[in-house]
Amino acid sequence: LKVIQELKSSGINAEYGGAFIEKLDVRLGEVAKFIGDGPYALGDKITYVDFLTYEFLDHLKALSPDHFKEGPIVEYMKRIQALPNLKKWFDSDDCTNKTYTINSPMATWPGLPNATQ
Numbered sequence: 001l002k003v004i005q006e007l008k009s010s011g012i013n014a015e016y017g018g019a020f021i022e023k024l025d026v027r028l029g030e031v032a033k034f035i036g037d038g039p040y041a042l043g044d045k046i047t048y049v050d051f052l053t054y055e056f057l058d059h060l061k062a063l064s065p066d067h068f069k070e071g072p073i074v075e076y077m078k079r080i081q082a083l084p085n086l087k088k089w090f091d092s093d094d095c096t097n098k099t100y101t102i103n104s105p106m107a108t109w110p111g112l113p114n115a116t117q
Contacts, residue, residue: 021064024060024064024067025067028060028067028071028073031053031057031073032071032072032073032076035053035072035073035076038076038079039076039079040079041053046080046083050080051080053076054076054077054080057073057076057077058077058097061077
């Protein structure tokens with residue numbers, strides 16, 4: 001969990017497109033190591049840590065989709081998305097993840113295409 005906290009506090013906005021993205025491969029490797037052989041962060045049973053981790057990884061995916069094309073992090077995210085109740089939500093018309101992923105439709109992120117300042 002410490003690696004997630006460190007990654008979250010490392011300044012996504014301040015360094016977007018720069019040092020943050022350059023370090024992302026290494027940091028995602030640390031997250032993959034944290035998750036380990038899983039299937040979940042703390043072993044065979046899902047915990048709230050998995051939901052926190054998934055949400056943060058989903059935010060990172062929105063900021064840098066190229067880092068989420070394949071690998072253990074992508075497989076981990078797919079396992080979370082495949083949980084029956086979450087799958088039902090992701091597949092529904094109510095899924096807000098289809099229109100925005102971070103905070104709300106009003107949120108903007110500097111450095112992203114079509115972002116307003």
